[in-house]
Amino acid sequence: DAGVIQSPRHEVTEMGQEVTLRCKPISGHNSLFWYRQTMMRGLELLIYFNNNVPIDDSGMPEDRFSAKMPNASFSTLKIQPSEPRDSAVYFCASSMRTGNNEQFFGPGTRLTVL
Amino acid sequence: GESVGLHLPTLSVQEGDNSIINCAYSNSASDYFIWYKQESGKGPQFIIDIRSNMDKRQGQRVTVLLNKTVKHLSLQIAATQPGDSAVYFCAENSNAGGTSYGKLTFGQGTILTVHP
Numbered sequence: 001d002a003g004v005i006q007s008p009r010h011e012v013t014e015m016g017q018e019v020t021l022r023c024k025p026i027s028g029h030n031s032l033f034w035y036r037q038t039m040m041r042g043l044e045l046l047i048y049f050n051n052n053v054p055i056d057d058s059g060m061p062e063d064r065f066s067a068k069m070p071n072a073s074f075s076t077l078k079i080q081p082s083e084p085r086d087s088a089v090y091f092c093a094s095s096m097r098t099g100n101n102e103q104f105f106g107p108g109t110r111l112t113v114l
Numbered sequence: 115g116e117s118v119g120l121h122l123p124t125l126s127v128q129e130g131d132n133s134i135i136n137c138a139y140s141n142s143a144s145d146y147f148i149w150y151k152q153e154s155g156k157g158p159q160f161i162i163d164i165r166s167n168m169d170k171r172q173g174q175r176v177t178v179l180l181n182k183t184v185k186h187l188s189l190q191i192a193a194t195q196p197g198d199s200a201v202y203f204c205a206e207n208s209n210a211g212g213t214s215y216g217k218l219t220f221g222q223g224t225i226l227t228v229h230p
Contacts, residue, residue: 004157033217043158043203043220056217091157101146101207103218105157 002026004106006092012112018080021109024073025094033103034067034077035091043091049075050097082113122201124225133191135224137204142185144206148218149178149189152201161189161202191226199228 005024013019025032033048047057052069060067064083069075079086089110093103127133139147145166150158164171164178164187171178177190187204205218 042222045217045219048217093157101218102148102160102163105150105159108157 004092004094004104006090006106006109008109009107010110010112012114013082014114015083016081017113018078019082019086019111019113021077021090021092021111023075023077023092023106025075025092026104027073029094029096029104030072031095031097031103032069032075033093033095034075035093036088037091037108038088046077079111082111084113087111087113122223122225124227126227126229127194129194129196129228129230131194133189133194133198133226133228135189135191135202135226137187137189137221137224139185139187139204139206139219139221141206141208141219142182143208144219146207147178147180147187148205148207149176149187150203150205150220151198152203152223154200158203194226194228196228196230199226201225 004026007022011019031050034046035043036046037043044059046059047067048055049069052072065079067077089108091105091108093105095101095103148163149161151161152158162173162176162178164180166182169180175192179188191198201223203223204221207218
């Protein structure tokens with residue numbers, strides 16, 4: 001079982017550039033979550049999807065952030081334009097809606113915006 | 115200006131001791147709780163969960179206790195090992211299995227350091 005797959009694992013970019021983070025959830029899971037983790041704020045939920053539909057995006061910091069889930073096996077989180085304060089580790093997690101709602105986390109993408 | 119980060123609670127124990135990590139939650143409607151372990155450079159990893167109709171659940175070397183009266187959750191680790199050193203998060207969900215789609219609210223975490 002591959003688990004949640006995220007790419008890239010590390011991203012270094014310059015302020016103003018577009019950044020796209022990718023996630024492949026566990027096969028069969030129908031809920032997908034994007035989190036951001038920083039020393040300042042800890043682990044924050046940005047957005048989550050159920051059956052590919054965005055359910056709650058209230059955690060998305062601003063319009064520079066957008067997320068899509070075109071199918072059950074792929075999601076992207078895009079930042080355009082990126083800013084230094086976006087530097088963080090971004091995690092994707094997936095779960096089954098039914099059952100115990102345990103979320104399985106990917107390894108994360110460490111983003112550094114210079 | 116000076117940046118201010120989270121000041122996570124810390125727990126330092128000797129190898130072989132038992133550890134107790136505590137968590138207070140705020141939503142009295144929460145009915146499902148999880149403990150996660152996060153090692154440096156990795157994503158959070160599930161340890162154990164408990165539903166609100168229980169007050170205790172045991173796993174391998176770990177026990178979770180739930181006190182709904184005071185909205186308190188604890189994780190007990192028996193015979194703590196150096197490999198247990200990590201940040202531990204509690205998470206809560208209200209309306210689990212209902213219409214909330216399993217949204218979890220995470221605590222800020224506790225740093226556990228185990229000395230050999």
